[in-house]
Amino acid sequence: MIQSTFFYTTAIILFLIGLYGVLTKRNVIKTIITLTIMETAVNLFLVTIGYVKNGTAPIFTSTISDVHKFVDPLPQALVLTSIVIGLGTTALMLSLAIRLYKKYKTLNYLEMDGEDEK
Amino acid sequence: MIVLIYLSAIVMIISALYAVYAKDLLVSVVALGINSLIVSVLFFLMHAPDVAITEAAIGAGLSTAIFVFAIKHTERKE
Amino acid sequence: MKSNYAVLLIAIPLLVAFLQPLFSLINKRLTKWVTFLTIGFNFIYSLKLLNYVMANGAQIAIIGNWKPPFGINLYLSPFSMLFATIIYFVALIVLLVYLIDKPTEVDDRMSIATLLMVMASGAITLTGDIFNMFVFVEILSISTVILISFNNKGISFKGAFRYIVLASLGSSMLLLAIGFIYGSLGTLNLASIAYRFNLLNPVYASVIVFLFMAGIMVEAELFPFNAWVPEAYKGSKSYLNALLSGVVGTTGIYVLFRMFITIFGSGQNHIQVIGSVNFNAVIIVIGVLTTLIGEFSALSQKDIKKILAFSSMAQMGIIAVTIGVANMNSINAGIFHLINHAFSKSLLFIVAFPIINIVGSANIDKWEGLGRKNIFLAIAFAIGSFGLIGIPFFNGFWSKMMIVESVVSAGGWMYLVIGTILLSALVETFYFFRIIFKLFVDKKIESTYSVHIFIYLAILILSIIVIYIGIKPSFLATYIHKAAIDLVDKSHYISTVLGVIK
Amino acid sequence: MISNILLYTMIAAVISFALGQKLKAVRWSFSALFLGYVGFQLYGLYGQWGMVETHNIFSLGSINFSLNFGITKLGWFFAFFTTIINIMIWIFSIVKNMNEKEERGINFLWILLAGSNLAIFFSVDWITFFIAWEIMTWTSFFIITPGWKNSFKAANWYFILSMFGAYAMLVGIWWLYATPAIHTLNIASSIALLAKLSITAPGTVGIIIALFVLSFFAKSAVFPFHPWPAEAHAEAPDDFSPYLSGIMIKYGLYGILLFIVPLFIQIMKVNPNIAMVNGIPVYSYILAWFGAITAVLGTYLAIVSNDMKKLAAYSTVSNIGYAVTSMFILSSAGVTGGLFHVVNHAVFKSAIFLSLGAVKFRTHEREMHKLGGLATKMPITFLTFLLGIIAAAGIPPLNGYASKWIIYQALLSGHFPFLTTMIFLASTGAFLYLFRALHSIFLGQLPRKFNNVKEVPFLMQIPMILGILSMLGIGYAPGIVLKPIGLAVKAMGLTPMTVENTLMVGKLSSINTAVVSSTFIGAFFFAFAFYLIGKKRHHVEPLDNYTAGQDPEEFGLTPELYHFALKFYEPVKNIFRPIEEKLNIKNYYRALVRNANSFGATLSEMFKLSGAGSSMIFVLGLVVIILAGWML
Amino acid sequence: MKNTQGMVNAFFAFLLVVILGIFFFNAINQPLGNGLVLNKDNPDLSKRVSIHYILKNVHNAEDYLAQHKSSYFRNRDKVKSSNLEFGKTKNAESGSANEVTSIVVNYRGFDTLGEVTVLFISILGLGMLLHENKKKYWAKPSLIVRTGANFLFPFIVLFGVYVFVHGHLTPGGGFPGGTIIASAALLLILGLKDFKNKLTMTKIIESLAGLTFAGLGLVGLFTNGSFLTNFLPSGTMGLLVSSGITALIYIAVGIKVAAELSSGIMEMNGGGEE
Incomplete structure (x- = not known):
């Protein structure tokens, strides 16, 4: 079955790509995209922590109820919450981006110096 | 089966790089959608159906919609 | 169990927040009053809990009837209740001013955001579960964004955007740490x-x-993660900045205290060297860098909001150094200084609000002669800055003395640290002296803005506190002493929560 | 006993502030009367040595903060003579503040300052000393800058240097408390323990002494910190300058006498392996040199200054130099001389400043070349100024001579040839600027616009007359002042000089001041008699000259032209110009300020850089912190 | 000058990313030897607290910890647990067949309450920032989309309701169910030309749902002495009416998320209050 180190490495690589993007990109919406990538990477990392080799989904059904083969449900609960938090922050950041664009007519963060800067 | 998973992981990383480097914002939003779609597939393969559905509905579905709305109200080129 | 009712401090504001949209359909000003009353309830209830806890030691409040290691619990101890009470009190004073600010059409959303922000920071001080702390940190950062963009100028959106980018960067790192x-x-x-x-x-x-650390330093305004401070403080209304520095900053530093001395600390001798990394040195270097940057950037600023922003960043740096030094005296000093800073900085921000309206601009060169126009505000500003700088018989003096004593007694390269801190304190004294001098210059100012009675009330309460702590700090000393012991005693924390002796 | 004196001072300050805007005279006379009562109480306290009162404020962690006051011989002496001088000044300011707008705030802060002044002299442990020190510093700022536009630039140097000194002392105090060998806040015991520690850990003791010396030198404007008194005294309200240069600048000297000098004496006794330079520890010798340099620098700067109050301020700096030098040669004559000079300087310098205040009260002019010929118009002020500068120059009948005589005794008997030459150079140089001031202000030609200048009201003349009497009195019988000084010197562990009411016995020689003063006074009357007998002098108008019958006015001649006062010592300035360019302390300070501001600007610029720039600093910050974790 | 500064900045960012990369990989691949570390190959669940959530024997574990104190941490698997059977076990501790839902709502319900507030406050912030957002008219939707929208809307809503009603039995729950309903609303916005935002109605639904969630929690506090306790019997595992208030809470969460996200999308689409 799948080696979980593989998922850990993908998660970390994705996280680092996102971090690199945040630090270098100047476009407002591009930064939001890179932050979302980072959040997905962290979610992938969290779920891989709960992954048990050849386990089954932690749900009792009429056919499956062998408790010891269950995958760890707690990281999944955490990821459930963190995905929705990610959605919340992304929605807020995007509305900020819209208001910034309406005010400064540009999405490039460097060129946003309005008159009330001084 | 294993090859499929390794392949999807590679696609995920490529779509993430694409999302970061694409000049056109819509293209990078689509790449982001692909990325979260593949992640929800991986969640499913890791026996986390709950998270898979949520990631699909929120990550692929709604986030992309919100991004498109935002681009509609601002501009497309970087 | 009586202490389980402590969760009301979080449940009631949440319930009220969910109801607020209905109140806002009736009348927008009503939501302001509802927020004020809920925070008032929170303050009184947390005061009662504080005295209960001071009397019979730390308690835990269980949620969902699952005992601690399995369920989520709140840890009510002298340290956490003391800070919850101070946060609610500062928020109450700021809301007093917000009640009479001119109405806007987003007032209902704004009062919900303030209510949730204060609830979240209170919850962070109380919670005993790391993921629960992450969720409340998230609520805190989102409502801070709303608070900053309430002023709806270009700079406030820039400040809010920069804050939310750093906050979500920090929270992904926090989540990684939890993983x-x-x-x-x-x-x-x-x-x-x-x-x-x-x-x-x-x-x-x-x-x-x-x-x-990366996750928490955004709220605690420490060096690499405080790029948002100047723009966010410049963008938001000045009395709301009292919330930013008094509530958010205090919560950030509270978490640093709790995590680095009780949780990650090594019992009696506090933070230990983990692997090859000496975390005492890391925090001290962060604190010193923040103080230096904060003070010297404030020296060249002309805008009062930015000056006060940089000065609150620098004070947080000084408190971070006391966490790094981590002997018994320095923890007492850090807690005392954090309390003093919360009071005197909020007083300065609240006084700055009417002054900006009277003078018409936040640029301190235009403040000349304000003392002639409204002597009460000028004296209140002087009291606030004396409290912050540490003039004898004002509240900052005692905590500054203890900070110097504890850092000097740590010996070794601490003399370099105390040198930079006192150099920056000298710079801070200078630019506050420059502002106070400008206030009392003999010049005429005409303005029609009349200061509302509630603002005077808020300023009066805070000035009395600043002076009272200065003259008779003994009543606060008992609270701080108990809080410091509770913070440092790791095995007591573990045995109260898990019932297991370390 | 002392704490309720301080409490009454607080109450008095509030009462006098509460008095209405119109009751100015009542306010100042009330404060003068109150201080008289305090002086009387202090007199009553003479003799109750070693009585200590403690009030503990709170204790947290392992420190308990408490205010404790006690009467020491040195402390009582300083407190008593400063209160007397303060009473004199407040009588002067009753009238002076008639048309002063800011006087209500100044009065409130000044009474608090007087209270903190007493608290400094009566504090027995370091915390009380530091609290009183900071209250004194802060109240004096707001008196110097009571809201006048340009007084900020003048006072900000005073502010930065004294706060720098205060923080240095703060670190010193807590370093004392933190070192396990000492671990006490009481001043006396910290001296003894520090002396013992100097055997084992001379390095730490050296740094602690350096910190305290830094703070005291910053307060008393000794060599590296000498520029601030000029602007601060010039800009201060005219009745506050005598207080500032008579009393406030002596706190550093009080600190030295309280802590540093007894410490050096103890170290000399206790610690055998100390590098000695003809009898005293080497660092005490170096500090003496600092005093000497201040004396010479103060004289030079006084010579070249053109503003009368700046001139007086620089002369204070040079007098401080004499006192510091004589104190640091650690002989009993040296310390007595230094202490005596502190008192004498306070007396004659406040007399000089009072007369300058009177001149400014009438003429509202500070530049010396714009004044002249006021002797006839303001005789009493002229007389005070004349006797003041004679005392400052150290000429026998007056008190300056007595203390300078002891200082020279100490320097010569201690075999310090170079120090003596420096002090001698400085005090002879004093003649230059003192008589220049006398000539430019009182002698010479009276400018037209001061024709109807009258003498200052009688109430302002009283302190001046008191000044004259005390100068003559101390000159005639220095024993009155020298006896309490002897007690203080004995407390420090030195054998006091043998002194009678009018007799002073030094190592090399002894002098009977009564005989000396009476001969001088006799000679003066003899000369005065000659002056009266002589033929009636015919006063020649300067304008009565060969303008060939034409009216001198149209010719453009005015009396002011004949008043040579503007570039009086230009040649002296030209001699020292090359040196002044290179090592001018003021330029160094200005450069320091410029760098601090630009450093601040670049830092705040770092935050403004949006997007790319700021993330670079973000990254650098993280890398620095991670490395700090590893290295330290 | 600008792109050189960009280059320098890119280099520093790359430097940091490499350092953090080394950090993380070093942390992941630590040998199992000295000290606890992330066990990659087969994480032993019995070493984690979630073993009690799976076996639903948290109360037994609490008593065991109370008696055996610190030895509990070494032998967690000795805690007595009853075997669980889908459709058979009665009145189990948390009663919901889906373990993840039992953790999300029952064991760690407080997090979900926080989570719902996060969504509530961020949509509120969105509304505050965009409330004067004018509607930008899109290209006219094609015929297929218009008819499809009207036709598909009820079915998507039905599917969403199904997902969050069966939250405690099958995968999915309040959050995905709410999002599906919100995507149905999105479909309507895309499909109908004259779509008017119904914000006040969504606001009322949203606050009522929130009220039920917090209200249920408070009822738990006042009846059983601690917030969010499951005061209803948890019935037989696997049936629709089981696991006490967990199902009710998840339905409230589903409705709240649905109302919030749809009002968020309406505001994002612009056109203001209606």
Whole structure:
């Protein structure tokens, strides 16, 4: 079955790509995209922590109820919450981006110096 | 089966790089959608159906919609 | 169990917040009053709990009837209740001013955001579970964004955007740290993390602590993560900045205190060297850098909001140094200084609000002669800055004395640290002296803005506190002493929560 | 006993502030009367040595903060003579503040300052000393800058240097408390323990002494910190300058006498392996040199200054130099001389400043070349100024001579040839600027616009007359002042000089001041008699000259032209110009300020850089912090 | 000058990313030897607190910890647990067949309450920032989309309701169910030309749902002495009416998320209050 180190490495690589993007990109919406990538990477990392080799989904059904083969449900609960938090922050950041664009007519963060800067 | 998973992981990383480097914002939003779609597939393969559905509905579905709305109200080129 | 009702401090504001949209359909000003009354309830109830806890020691409040290592619990101790009470009190004073600010059509959303922000920071001080703390940190950062963009100028959106980028960067790192902790220790409860933290592999543990620090330093306004401070403070209304620095900053530093001395600390001699990384030195270097940057950037500023922003960043740096030094005196000094800073900085921000309206601009060169126009505001500003700088018989003096004593007694390269801190304190004294001098210059100012009675009330309350702590700090000293003991005593924390002696 | 004196001072300050805007005279006379009562109480306290009162404020962690006051011989002496001088000044300011707008705030802060002044002299442990020190510093700022536009630039140097000194002392105090060998806040015991520690850990003791010396030198404007008194005294309200240069600048000297000098004496006794330079520890010798340099620098700067109050301020700096030098040669004559000079300087310098205040009260002019010929118009002020500068120059009948005589005794008997030459150079140089001031202000030609200048009201003349009497009195019988000084010197562990009411016995020689003063006074009357007998002098108008019958006015001649006062010592300035360019302390300070501001600007610029730039600093910050974790 | 500064900045960012990369990989691949570390190959669940959530024997574990104190941490698997059977076990501790839901709502319900507030406050912030957002008219939707929208809307809503009603039995729950309903609303916005935002109605639904969630929690506090306790019997595992208030809470969460996200999308689409 799948080696979980593989998922850990993908998660970390994705996280680092996102971090690199945040630090270098100047476009407002591009930064939001890179932050979302980072959040997905962290979610992938969290779920891989709960992954048990050849386990089954932690749900009792009429056919499956062998408790010891269950995958760890707690990281999944955490990821459930963190995905929705990610959605919340992304929605807020995007509305900020819209208001910034309406005010400064540009999405490039460097060129946003309005008159009330001084 | 294993090859499929390794392949999807590679696609995920490529779509993430694409999302970061694409000049056109819509293209990078689509790449982001692909990325979260593949992640929800991986969640499913890791026996986390709950998270898979949520990631699909929120990550692929709604986030992309919100991004498109935002681009509609601002501009497309970087 | 009586202490389980402590969760009301969080449940009632949440319930009221969910109801606020209905109130806003009736009348927007009503939501302002509802927020004020709920925070008032929170303050009174937390005062009662504080005295209860001071009398019979630390308690835990259980949620969902699952005992601590398995369920989520709130840890009510002199340290956490003291800070919850101070946060609610500062928020109450700021809301007093917000009640009479001119109405806007987004007032209902704004009062909900303030209510949730204060609830979240109170919850962070109380919670005993690491993921629960993450969720409340998230609520805190989102409502801070709303608070900053309430002023709806270009700069406030820039400040808000920069804050939310850093905050979500920090929270992903926080989540990564929680993942690492759960992966190795298999628990999310702070007490059981504390109990088994030293079993961790040193390199692994240092990664956890670095990631956790990255997550919290955004709220605590410490060096690499405080790029948002100047623009956010310039963008938001000045009395709301009192919330930013008094509530958000205090919560950030509270978490640093709690995590670095009780949870990651090594029992009696506080933070230990994890693997090859000496975290005492890391925090001290962060604190010194923040203080230097904060003070010297404030020197060249002309805008009062930015000056006060940089000065609150610098004070947080000084408190971070006391966390780094981590002997008994320095923890007492850090707690005392954090309380003093919360009061005197909020007083300065609240006084700045009417002054900006009277003078018409936040640029201090235009403030000349204000003392002639409104002597009460000028004296209040002087009291606030004396409290912050540490003039004898004002509240900052005692905590500054203790900070110098504790850092000097740590010996070794601490003399360099105390040198930079006092150099920056000298710079801070200078630019506050420059502002006070400008206030009392003999010049005429005409303005029609009349200061509302509530603003005077808020300023009066805070000035009385600043002076009272200065003259008779003994009543506060008992609280701080108990809080410091509760903070440092790791095995007591573990035994109250888990019932297991370390 | 002392704490309720301080409490009454607080109450008095509030009462006098509460008095209405119109009751100015009542306010100042009330404060003068109150201080008289305090002086009387202090007199009553003479003799109750070693009585200590403690009030503990709170204790947290392992420190308990408490205010404790006690009467020491040195402290009582300083407190008593400063209160007397303060009463004199307040009588002067009753009238002076008639048309002063800011006087209500100044009065409130000044009474608090007087209270903190007493608290400094009566504090027995370091915390009380530091609290009183900071209250004194802060109240004096707001008196110097009571809201006048340009007084900020003048006072900000005073502010930065004294706060720098205060923080240095703060670190010193807590370093004392933190070192396990000492671990006490009481001043006396910290001296003894520090001396013992100097055997084992001379390095730490050296740094602690350096910190305290830094703070005291910053307060008393000794060599590296000498520029601030000029602007601060010039800009201060005219009745506050005598207080500032008579009393406030002596706190540093009080600190030295309280802590540093007894410490050096103890170290000399206790610690055998100390590098000695003809009888005293080497660092005490170096500090003496600092005093000497201040004396010479003060004289030079006084010579070249053109503003009368700046001139007086620089002369204070040079007098401080004499006192510091004589104190640091650690002989009993040296310390007595230094202490005596502090008192004498306070007396004659406040007399000089009072007369300058009177001149400014009438003429509202500070530049010396715009004044002249006021002697006839303001005789009493002229007389005070004349006797003041004679005392400052150290000429026998007046008190300056007595203390300078002891200082020279100490320097010569201690075999310090170079120090003596420096002090001698400085005090002879004093003649230059003192008589220049006398000539430019009182002698010479009276400018037209001061024709109807009258003498200052009688109430302002009283302190001046008191000044004259005390100068003559101390000159005639220095024993009155020298006896309490002897007690203080004995408390420090030195054998006091043998002194009678009018007799002073030094190592090399002894002098009977009564005989000396009476001969001088006799000679003066003899000369005065000659002046009266002589033929009636015919006063020649300067304008009565060969303008060939034409009216001198149209010719453009005015009396002011004949008043040579503007570039009086230009040649002296030209001699020292090359040196002044290179090592001018003021330029160094200005450069320091410029760098601090630009450093601040670049830092705040770092935050403004949006997007790319700021993330670079973000990254650098993280890398620095991670490395700090490893290295330290 | 600008791109050189960009280059320098890119280099520093790359430097930091490499350092953090080394950090993380080093932390992941630590040998199992000295000290606890992330066990990659087969994480032993019995070392984690979630073993009790799976076996639903948290109360037994609490008593065991109370008696055996610190030895509990070494032998967690000795805690007595009853075997669980889908459709058979009665009145189990948390009663919901889906373990993840039992953790999300029952064991760690407080997090979900926080989570719902996060969504509530961020949509509120969105509304505050965009409330004067004018509607930008899109290209006219094609015929297929218009008819499809009207036709598909009820079915998507039905599917969403199904997902969050069966939250405690099958995968999915309040959050995905709410999002599906919100995507149905999105479909309507795309499909109908004259779509008017119904914000006040969504606001009322949203606050009522929130009220039920917090209200249930408070009822738990006042009846059983601690917030969010499951005061209803948890019935037989696997049936629709089981696991006490967990199902009710998840339905409330589903409705709240649905109302919030749809009002968020309406505001994002612009056109203001209606």
